[in-house]
Amino acid sequence: xxxxxxxxxxxxxxxxxxxxxxxxxxxxxxxxxxxxxxxxxxxxxxxxxxxxxxxxxxxxxxxxxxxxxxxxxxxxxxxxxxxxxxxxxxxxxxxxxxxxxxxxxxxxxxxxxxxxxxxxxxxxxxxxxxxxxxxxxxxxxxxxxxxxxxxxxxxxxxxxxxxxxxxxxxxxxxxxxxxx
Amino acid sequence: xxxxxxxxxxxxxxxxxxxxxxxxxxxxxxxxxxxxxxxxxxxxxxxxxxxxxxxxxxxxxxxxxxxxxxxxxxxxxxxxxxxxxxxxxxxxxxxxxxxxxxxxxxxxxxxxxxxxxxxxxxxxxxxxxxxxxxxxxxxxxxxxxxxxxxxxxxxxxxxxxxxxxxxxxxxxxxxxxxxxxxxxxxxxxxxxxxxxxxxxxxxxxxxxxxxxxxxxxxxxxxxxxxxxxxxxxxxxxxxxxxxxxxxxxxxxxxxxxxxxxxxxxxxxxxxxxxxxxxxxxxxxxxxx
Numbered sequence: 501x502x503x504x505x506x507x508x509x510x511x512x513x514x515x516x517x518x519x520x521x522x523x524x525x526x527x528x529x530x531x532x533x534x535x536x537x538x539x540x541x542x543x544x545x546x547x548x549x550x551x552x553x554x555x556x557x558x559x560x561x562x563x564x565x566x567x568x569x570x571x572x573x574x575x576x577x578x579x580x581x582x583x584x585x586x587x588x589x590x591x592x593x594x595x596x597x598x599x600x601x602x603x604x605x606x607x608x609x610x611x612x613x614x615x616x617x618x619x620x621x622x623x624x625x626x627x628x629x630x631x632x633x634x635x636x637x638x639x640x641x642x643x644x645x646x647x648x649x650x651x652x653x654x655x656x657x658x659x660x661x662x663x664x665x666x667x668x669x670x671x672x673x674x675x676x677x678x679x680x
Numbered sequence: 681x682x683x684x685x686x687x688x689x690x691x692x693x694x695x696x697x698x699x700x701x702x703x704x705x706x707x708x709x710x711x712x713x714x715x716x717x718x719x720x721x722x723x724x725x726x727x728x729x730x731x732x733x734x735x736x737x738x739x740x741x742x743x744x745x746x747x748x749x750x751x752x753x754x755x756x757x758x759x760x761x762x763x764x765x766x767x768x769x770x771x772x773x774x775x776x777x778x779x780x781x782x783x784x785x786x787x788x789x790x791x792x793x794x795x796x797x798x799x800x801x802x803x804x805x806x807x808x809x810x811x812x813x814x815x816x817x818x819x820x821x822x823x824x825x826x827x828x829x830x831x832x833x834x835x836x837x838x839x840x841x842x843x844x845x846x847x848x849x850x851x852x853x854x855x856x857x858x859x860x861x862x863x864x865x866x867x868x869x870x871x872x873x874x875x876x877x878x879x880x881x882x883x884x885x886x887x888x889x890x891x892x893x894x895x896x897x898x899x900x901x902x903x904x905x906x907x908x909x910x911x912x913x914x915x916x917x918x919x920x921x922x923x924x925x926x927x928x929x930x931x932x933x934x935x936x937x938x939x940x941x942x943x944x945x946x947x948x949x950x951x952x953x954x955x956x957x958x959x960x961x962x963x964x965x966x967x968x
Contacts, residue, residue: 670735
């Protein structure tokens with residue numbers, strides 16, 4: 501057959517080779533110590549989480565791969581990945597995990613670590629700024645619409661000062677402050 | 681008379697006064713007292729949870745702690761607020777270290793989280809505390825069995841060990857109003873609202889998947905119990921007309937708009953004209 505005479509291409513690989521010297525062996529413990537990260541190492545890579553995810557078909561790293569990457573210590577790749585920010589937070593992966601790994605919660609943990617390193621999409625930094633500046637995500641503008649519906653024009657009981665003060669003292673304040 | 685701390689969050693008051701007013705109107709019919717919480721603000725949304733877990737815990741623990749002062753449970757009409765408050769409540773009642781850390785911060789504002797009241801979604805309070813039998817007594821203009829698809833919303837349903845919410849609760853509220861619940865394959869799927877800030881195309885694709893699934897199942901209306909889901913499914917239909925040339929014509933009604941109409945309220949009382957996809961056709965399905 502003619503095909504066998506042609507020079508063979510390098511073998512196709514499922515994933516890029518992993519450079520062991522770049523792995524961070526402490527990463528799994530770091531995630532395990534974060535909120536709801538305890539079950540991380542129960543993952544047996546069945547990829548049910550990926551099957552459950554409505555958007556993973558467009559992801560380079562699928563949810564089960566992200567979990568595996570955490571276990572391997574691929575800290576840099578996980579925290580700089582676009583995927584963690586594309587998570588819908590719909591909890592379908594977490595609901596279906598047969599090992600009770602809290603996959604969505606763990607992706608939240610990853611985003612917190614990424615945020616600590618300043619790896620946040622600009623649009624999310626913008627939302628953080630809104631929270632610090634206005635003390636809420638949505639502000640009433642069409643108060644006449646409220647009055648039309650027999651509601652007070654201003655939201656009764658609303659007070660944004662304490663909210664702003666709290667967030668200025670936590671990471672949100674550092675994210676927004678550092679961006680200015 | 682059941683009395684609750686009403687936590688509105690930021691989206692309902694700013695974007696959906698029709699949802700807000702129907703909470704009170706339906707509540708009044710059922711003898712429920714709703715009191716706006718004093719001194720509270722936004723829940724921060726999953727975006728705050730993503731970038732600042734401790735800040736998110738603290739602002740929501742503060743809201744819970746304020747409610748504890750009068751001892752009444754919190755009810756909220758927003759899945760985002762419900763998800764935040766319920767998750768923070770669950771987490772802090774199971775994690776003493778974080779509870780201490782958060783309370784050290786809250787002390788500065790004069791409150792303490794103890795976990796003595798529960799944050800609840802308004803629909804669950806209706807179902808559990810009033811009950812379907814009592815609600816049924818107030819239905820004077822039941823719907824004619826028209827098919828309504830329920831978009832429960834992710835943060836109402838999941839994670840189930842945290843939310844403690846059963847989809848049957850919402851089903852029962854739609855049925856008691858006289859409608860049929862239309863089952864559809866993507867009933868669990870996200871509306872896409874959460875990913876809007878980072879990838880609008882993806883958000884639109886998700887809304888489209890959802891709307892297609894609902895339309896193909898034969899539903900005539902959609903109901904939601906969340907301003908973010910409502911906004912996404914209602915508003916994106918206008919966008920899909922332009923971007924995909926597709927028309928779904930699926931009016932999206934808040935659960936309290938449907939209950940209000942079935943309790944005899946007029947279209948103006950439930951703010952039907954504020955719906956983006958014209959919701960007037962539901963009036964043709966009311967009996968009596």
